[in-house]
Amino acid sequence: MTVQVSKSVTAIDRINLDAPIFDPGAFRLNDEQAGIITTARELGQTVFAGRAAAYDRDARFPTENYRDLHRAGLLGIAIPKKHGGLGADYQTYAIAAAEIGRYCGATALTWNMHVCSTLWSGPLADDLDMDATTRAEHERRRAVHYKRIVEAGAIYSQPFSEGGAAAAGGVAFGTEAKPVKGGWIVNGKKIFASLSGHADYYGVLCTEIAEGEKASRRNTLYLALPAKSDGVSVVGDWDPLGMRGTVSRTLLFKDVFVAEDAALMPRGVYFQAAMRWPHMFLTLSPTYVGLAQAAYDFTVRYLRGEVPGTPPVKRRMYPTKQIALAQMQIKLEQIKTIWFQAVTEARANPAKEQVLRAYAAQYSVMEGANEIATLAIRTCGGQAMLKSLPLERIYRDSRCGSLMLPWTAELCLDRIGREALYETGESDD
Numbered sequence: 455m456t457v458q459v460s461k462s463v464t465a466i467d468r469i470n471l472d473a474p475i476f477d478p479g480a481f482r483l484n485d486e487q488a489g490i491i492t493t494a495r496e497l498g499q500t501v502f503a504g505r506a507a508a509y510d511r512d513a514r515f516p517t518e519n520y521r522d523l524h525r526a527g528l529l530g531i532a533i534p535k536k537h538g539g540l541g542a543d544y545q546t547y548a549i550a551a552a553e554i555g556r557y558c559g560a561t562a563l564t565w566n567m568h569v570c571s572t573l574w575s576g577p578l579a580d581d582l583d584m585d586a587t588t589r590a591e592h593e594r595r596r597a598v599h600y601k602r603i604v605e606a607g608a609i610y611s612q613p614f615s616e617g618g619a620a621a622a623g624g625v626a627f628g629t630e631a632k633p634v635k636g637g638w639i640v641n642g643k644k645i646f647a648s649l650s651g652h653a654d655y656y657g658v659l660c661t662e663i664a665e666g667e668k669a670s671r672r673n674t675l676y677l678a679l680p681a682k683s684d685g686v687s688v689v690g691d692w693d694p695l696g697m698r699g700t701v702s703r704t705l706l707f708k709d710v711f712v713a714e715d716a717a718l719m720p721r722g723v724y725f726q727a728a729m730r731w732p733h734m735f736l737t738l739s740p741t742y743v744g745l746a747q748a749a750y751d752f753t754v755r756y757l758r759g760e761v762p763g764t765p766p767v768k769r770r771m772y773p774t775k776q777i778a779l780a781q782m783q784i785k786l787e788q789i790k791t792i793w794f795q796a797v798t799e800a801r802a803n804p805a806k807e808q809v810l811r812a813y814a815a816q817y818s819v820m821e822g823a824n825e826i827a828t829l830a831i832r833t834c835g836g837q838a839m840l841k842s843l844p845l846e847r848i849y850r851d852s853r854c855g856s857l858m859l860p861w862t863a864e865l866c867l868d869r870i871g872r873e874a875l876y877e878t879g880e881s882d883d
């Protein structure tokens with residue numbers, strides 16, 4: 455695995471690098487973790503930050519960033535070392551993703567969909583129950599996916615959402631996989647499918663359902679459907695408020711044949727993961743930790759008169775600015791602390807307290823990032839929200855976090871309230 459990026463990164467020597475969001479010494483990260491996270495931060499700051507405005511303006515997928523992520527080894531960040539990846543654990547990935555999100559929200563969010571394809575089929579699946587034969591078969595299959603990513607830079611996405619209750623975990627996915635000789639025939643529709651038209655494989659969540667059977671969440675399959683398969687189409691336009699570079703259009707599947715080897719998890723394992731490894735759904739949050747940090751960083755620089763491209767006017771001497779900045783710093787530290795603890799606790803069968811903390815962390819990050827960005831705009835003022843500066847993009851991108859299923863801000867509140875008041879199996883009926 456070569457860890458190098460495109461030539462433009464030579465600019466790194468001339469740039470004053472930002473301090474890490476999580477200082478390795480203060481947060482007790484080891485050298486290997488710190489190395490991977492530093493690679494992400496430097497790539498984000500020196501390369502992705504400069505491209506972010508154009509992807510946002512044109513609602514264009516960050517293809518160039520993906521080439522750089524591949525060159526840096528970061529497409530395989532969570533792929534085990536024996537398969538040629540960097541072998542990062544959940545916590546390392548999450549912090550690296552926050553660093554990417556600090557410089558380009560759309561790249562971090564789409565990279566999350568890609569990385570989860572490897573994190574869930576990798577370290578997460580290793581934590582779950584499988585008999586020896588199933589595990590050996592899974593090992594053989596995932597090696598095929600990992601080779602494509604490490605060697606050829608293949609990009610994977612994760613279309614779950616269908617516009618009904620399935621993505622929130624309420625009912626079985628409406629996208630169906632009918633078993634046939636050598637694989638499945640898939641039919642269905644996914645909305646908000648980030649990386650549509652740009653991923654090489656769509657990691658589709660669907661329900662395996664034989665003729666006459668009733669759909670059940672237990673029969674969820676997780677299949678890497680080749681994007682170029684017959685019967686796959688990308689439809690609809692994409693002109694949203696924020697996260698515009700994610701290109702989250704609609705995917706249609708019409709009688710698409712998917713071979714057995716496409717399975718990213720064996721039968722029953724996705725359902726087991728959703729029940730036993732809840733932090734799998736916290737992985738959308740790192741992007742927004744990065745956006746919260748970015749809004750704060752911008753405000754400090756702006757008030758000091760140090761934002762490139764703006765006049766060197768200082769505004770830091772006003773007490774109201776100082777108080778607002780203090781409020782932002784307190785909010786940022788609250789977000790960082792609960793989130794760091796939650797990502798450190800990711801594992802199979804977490805305690806109830808840890809699950810509640812994961813929901814609380816997701817809520818704090820998704821709502822908090824936008825609160826910080828809102829304060830940043832109010833504090834920096836009119837000139838700071840012009841499209842020539844990144845703050846207004848950070849503000850719009852940060853608004854999207856609490857809409858992400860299955861852990862939207864509303865659903866986190868729902869779950870915390872219910873699960874804190876009721877033990878498993880309890881009811882008032």
Ligand SMILES: Cc1cc2nc3c(=O)[nH]c(=O)nc-3n(C[C@H](O)[C@H](O)[C@H](O)COP(=O)(O)OP(=O)(O)OC[C@H]3O[C@@H](n4cnc5c(N)ncnc54)[C@H](O)[C@@H]3O)c2cc1C
Binds near residue numbers: 648696865868
């Ligand atoms: C930028 C962006 C990128 C995205 N990328 C992807 C992607 O790559 N893959 C993917 O699968 N999805 C993706 N999504 C989709 C996202 O996860 C949601 O599915 C989508 O935002 C839901 O929109 P909706 O209007 O259909 O929500 P609805 O299902 O209509 O829900 C609306 C709101 O109601 C609440 N709600 C929903 N269900 C319940 C319930 N059972 N009980 C109580 N309240 C409920 C939630 O708070 C939700 O926000 C993306 C979304 C955005 C904004």
